[in-house]
Amino acid sequence: xxxxxKNMLKWNQIFQKILDSAARYLMMGFVVLFLFGIILLITGxxxxxxxxxxxxxxxxxxxxxxxVIVTMTPMLITALAVALPTRIGLIxxxxxGQLYMGALLATxxxxxxxxxxxxxxxxxxxxxxxxxxxxxxxxxxxLKSLGLVNETIATxxxxxxxxxxxxxxxxxxxxxPMDTNKTPNFVDAAQLPTFFNSRIDLSFFIALxxxxxxxxxxxxxxxxxxxxxxxxxxxxxxxxxxxxxxxxVIVLCIGGAIAGLAGAAQVSGFYGxxxxxxxxxxxxxxxxxxxxxxxxxxxxxxxxxxxxVIITGGNMLQLTIGIPYAVINILLALTLFVVLAKPTxxxxxxx
Amino acid sequence: xxxTKDVKSSVYxxxxxxxxxxxxxxxxxxxxxxxxxSEIHALLGENGAGKSTLMKILYGFYRADAGEIxxxxxxxxxxxxQDAREHHIGxxxxxxTQIPAFNVLENIALFLPDLQPVYxxxxxxxxxxxxxxxxxxxxxxxxxxxxLSIGEQQKIEILKLLLSDAKILILxxxxxxLAPHEVDALYEVLxxxxxxxxxxxxxxxxxxxxxxxxxxxxxxxxxxxxxxxxRSETSEEKLVEMMFSKKLVDVQKTExxxxxxxxxxxxxxxxxxxxxxxxxxxLKNLNLEIHSGEILGVAGVSGNGQKELGDVIxxxxxxxxxxxxxxxxxxxxxxxxxxxxxxxGFIPENPLLMASIPYMTVLENMALTNTWRYSQQGGLQVxxxxxxxxxxxxxxxxxxxFSLYTLPRSLSGGNLQRMVIVREMTHDPQLLIxxxxxxxxxxxxxxxxxQALLKACENGAxxxxxxxxxEELFALSDRLIILFNGEIAGEFIPSETTxxxxxxxxxxxxxxxxxxx
Numbered sequence: 001x002x003x004x005x006k007n008m009l010k011w012n013q014i015f016q017k018i019l020d021s022a023a024r025y026l027m028m029g030f031v032v033l034f035l036f037g038i039i040l041l042i043t044g045x046x047x048x049x050x051x052x053x054x055x056x057x058x059x060x061x062x063x064x065x066x067x068v069i070v071t072m073t074p075m076l077i078t079a080l081a082v083a084l085p086t087r088i089g090l091i092x093x094x095x096x097g098q099l100y101m102g103a104l105l106a107t108x109x110x111x112x113x114x115x116x117x118x119x120x121x122x123x124x125x126x127x128x129x130x131x132x133x134x135x136x137x138x139x140x141x142x143l144k145s146l147g148l149v150n151e152t153i154a155t156x157x158x159x160x161x162x163x164x165x166x167x168x169x170x171x172x173x174x175x176x177p178m179d180t181n182k183t184p185n186f187v188d189a190a191q192l193p194t195f196f197n198s199r200i201d202l203s204f205f206i207a208l209x210x211x212x213x214x215x216x217x218x219x220x221x222x223x224x225x226x227x228x229x230x231x232x233x234x235x236x237x238x239x240x241x242x243x244x245x246x247x248x249v250i251v252l253c254i255g256g257a258i259a260g261l262a263g264a265a266q267v268s269g270f271y272g273x274x275x276x277x278x279x280x281x282x283x284x285x286x287x288x289x290x291x292x293x294x295x296x297x298x299x300x301x302x303x304x305x306x307x308x309v310i311i312t313g314g315n316m317l318q319l320t321i322g323i324p325y326a327v328i329n330i331l332l333a334l335t336l337f338v339v340l341a342k343p344t345x346x347x348x349x350x351x
Numbered sequence: 352x353x354x355t356k357d358v359k360s361s362v363y364x365x366x367x368x369x370x371x372x373x374x375x376x377x378x379x380x381x382x383x384x385x386x387x388x389s390e391i392h393a394l395l396g397e398n399g400a401g402k403s404t405l406m407k408i409l410y411g412f413y414r415a416d417a418g419e420i421x422x423x424x425x426x427x428x429x430x431x432x433q434d435a436r437e438h439h440i441g442x443x444x445x446x447x448t449q450i451p452a453f454n455v456l457e458n459i460a461l462f463l464p465d466l467q468p469v470y471x472x473x474x475x476x477x478x479x480x481x482x483x484x485x486x487x488x489x490x491x492x493x494x495x496x497x498x499l500s501i502g503e504q505q506k507i508e509i510l511k512l513l514l515s516d517a518k519i520l521i522l523x524x525x526x527x528x529l530a531p532h533e534v535d536a537l538y539e540v541l542x543x544x545x546x547x548x549x550x551x552x553x554x555x556x557x558x559x560x561x562x563x564x565x566x567x568x569x570x571x572x573x574x575x576x577x578x579x580x581x582r583s584e585t586s587e588e589k590l591v592e593m594m595f596s597k598k599l600v601d602v603q604k605t606e607x608x609x610x611x612x613x614x615x616x617x618x619x620x621x622x623x624x625x626x627x628x629x630x631x632x633x634l635k636n637l638n639l640e641i642h643s644g645e646i647l648g649v650a651g652v653s654g655n656g657q658k659e660l661g662d663v664i665x666x667x668x669x670x671x672x673x674x675x676x677x678x679x680x681x682x683x684x685x686x687x688x689x690x691x692x693x694x695x696g697f698i699p700e701n702p703l704l705m706a707s708i709p710y711m712t713v714l715e716n717m718a719l720t721n722t723w724r725y726s727q728q729g730g731l732q733v734x735x736x737x738x739x740x741x742x743x744x745x746x747x748x749x750x751x752x753f754s755l756y757t758l759p760r761s762l763s764g765g766n767l768q769r770m771v772i773v774r775e776m777t778h779d780p781q782l783l784i785x786x787x788x789x790x791x792x793x794x795x796x797x798x799x800x801x802q803a804l805l806k807a808c809e810n811g812a813x814x815x816x817x818x819x820x821x822e823e824l825f826a827l828s829d830r831l832i833i834l835f836n837g838e839i840a841g842e843f844i845p846s847e848t849t850x851x852x853x854x855x856x857x858x859x860x861x862x863x864x865x866x867x868x
Contacts, residue, residue, distance in 0.1 A: 222726035222733050229719050232708035239667060239705055240719045241691030 054313030066198035072308035076207035078286025081259035083295035094155025096283025097162035098133035102260025105132030107274040110190035118189040133260015141252035145245040192269035203265035369418035378404040393565035401574040411435040441517030451497035502533035591854035612811035616640040622673035632656040641813035648828030656837040696780030709760035
């Protein structure tokens with residue numbers, strides 16, 4: 001077979017793959033819309049009108065669209081914080097805790113170095129966020145490599161600790177004179193620059209760059225090769241001389257660092273202030289997204305986008321036609337449920 | 352009680368011309384086997400001699416490609432274990448098939464063919480007690496299986512068969528997991544069963560066991576029957592001779608042309624000890640040296656510390672005491688990556704599990720042992736052209752062609768083995784640990800692999816060749832050690848010993864003899 005034929009074959013296969021997955025995702029979309037339509041009917045709302053409202057309120061207006069981007073930004077980053085360790089077989093449920101610790105350190109930076117100019121303070125806060133998340137992930141990482149505690153459990157449990165630490169610092173030291181549950185608003189120099197006359201801030205572009213780096217790392221570099229090997233068969237990787245314990249610690253720390261950066265971006269960009277319990281499960285959402293998209297960068301982007309459309313649209317629906325927010329949660333849960341059922345259930349239908 | 356032992360008249364089941372081929376291997380080649388009522392028949396042979404395959408055919412696990420099975424001179428067809436059980440054939444596997452959370456009674460009830468939809472526990476208990484008292488298989492019917500010892504679990508397996516009316520009992524290496532006193536108890540049970548007219552087939556490769564309890568012995572070798580003997584007619588020497596015949600091996604070691612790369616030994620182990628966990632064996636006070644251009648053969652029945660020996664050299668297993676020196680430099684308990692960078696190649700006994708990443712292409716797998724060598728710009732890129740070129744060169748040397756872009760999980764065992772051999776031979780290893788080098792390979796690939804090993808030696812590498820194939824070890828090794836129970840039971844130069852002497856040490860009979868003296 002000539003090189004040309006091989007390429008043709010390869011492209012045909014890729015094309016076929018894309019068609020297959022498009023059919024599958026469409027199918028999933030219909031299942032979700034159908035099931036949720038029934039729920040809407042039960043609550044006495046017109047499903048068609050509701051869906052229209054969701055779409056027009058999110059994708060139909062510039063403002064709505066920018067809100068979708070704003071909502072998906074932290075999800076992109078926290079999903080990456082899970083996807084990277086997943087490649088070497090580590091399950092990092094600790095995105096939430098790492099996010100909080102990143103936000104904590106970044107806030108410390110913002111409050112301590114108020115006088116720095118923006119080009120120094122924002123990067124410093126990013127760095128502090130990275131350090132905070134990485135340190136928080138180092139604990140389960142080192143415990144895992146010493147063979148003491150499974151990283152899944154350790155990261156999960158640390159999620160309960162981190163928000164309390166944040167609360168301790170906010171309530172105890174940093175709260176503003178007016179409120180007890182948040183710090184004073186950050187100075188302008190501690191806030192991420194925004195774009196397009198919207199709330200979209202620099203962290204969205206950072207997220208895109210990180211996703212691209214992640215893709216390149218896994219596909220082309222020596223480190224990606226070694227990580228995939230460890231994820232694929234740790235025993236063989238170890239026998240082949242790869243330092244898997246070192247990888248466990250370092251990769252989990254990098255995952256934590258990414259989540260920490262998301263935390264820093266949240267306080268520096270989205271809020272401009274550190275609130276107790278600010279995260280609304282962003283870390284867990286990242287975990288879900290990463291798993292739904294099998295840790296694939298493009299999948300992460302698409303899934304985050306869909307989830308954000310549902311959340312933002314749901315917020316609008318709540319305001320306009322008075323659907324309780326719990327119902328929106330049902331929609332989100334249905335979506336996740338159907339996507340999770342995909343491998344066994346929908347495959348059978350669509351293929 | 353004693354039944355007639357007229358050998359001619361009491362043939363219970365016989366297998367005629369049984370042939371079974373697996374890809375690349377003829378596991379059973381026209382095997383004839385007669386099993387009589389009231390006898391313990393031992394099926395003896397090395398690993399891979401075809402014992403288990405033959406018995407799995409009798410139990411309906413596999414179907415023979417050719418041949419027939421006769422039950423009391425009537426031809427029967429056995430297509431599944433259910434069929435086998437209907438013909439009163441039962442088998443005790445090496446891994447027991449019990450549900451740990453159930454108690455003994457429930458486990459046995461599950462297996463009863465005539466169990467009513469609503470059954471009375473007391474009835475089952477009565478039946479269990481009746482049989483267990485008669486054959487000395489005492490167990491508490493209400494004990495939870497997970498809390499019983501292996502020996503007791505084995506009793507339950509046998510009880511299961513007896514209660515389901517099996518008359519032919521196949522035991523697959525029943526003593527492998529038992530403590531010595533449990534072995535004696537098992538023999539007593541088997542004796543009573545024999546007197547009651549049961550036919551018992553023991554699959555084993557332990558000689559002392561065979562001589563201790565069997566009536567007749569059939570030796571299999573390379574998928575063929577090497578002979579069937581009455582116990583009274585045989586001896587250990589005779590059996591060893593039948594188990595390990597001498598066949599000609601085309602590859603011979605030549606003395607000339609070896610380029611020594613170092614006068615100090617490439618590898619020295621001094622007093623290495625390890626602690627085996629679970630099923631693995633602990634190594635005890637292990638001393639060995641491998642010199643440049645030398646093949647050190649390691650003989651032994653699998654599970655006597657071979658895997659651990661390879662792993663401790665590679666650094667996979669921690670040594671608790673002793674020293675490991677490469678070229679005189681202390682490398683004890685250093686990371687595997689460091690050992691690898693010192694030019695150590697490793698061909699493990701299970702290439703799929705221990706050496707390859709099933710979901711990465713062959714090409715990617717090729718790069719894994721040498722990622723540091725292939726990385727460019729500090730690791731930002733991988734020089735796949737170089738990987739490809741290295742692979743091409745080595746595989747042309749060896750004559751192992753296969754596609755670079757398939758996934759290892761879709762390769763056959765033999766091809767996978769080839770892939771690993773090619774990878775580990777690239778970059779001229781200085782020390783090569785080869786476990787079961789030729790397992791799963793066809794004749795031609797076997798020769799090529801052995802030739803490759805010799806070539807590595809000529810280039811000055813030291814080789815540790817772990818094998819159960821004594822012919823291979825005798826043909827290739829410069830020196831030979833025998834591992835038994837984690838210790839070196841003997842060290843020889845192949846030309847100064849016999850295959851029989853080594854066979855004795857492998858099966859532990861010589862060790863026992865010395866200990867008794």
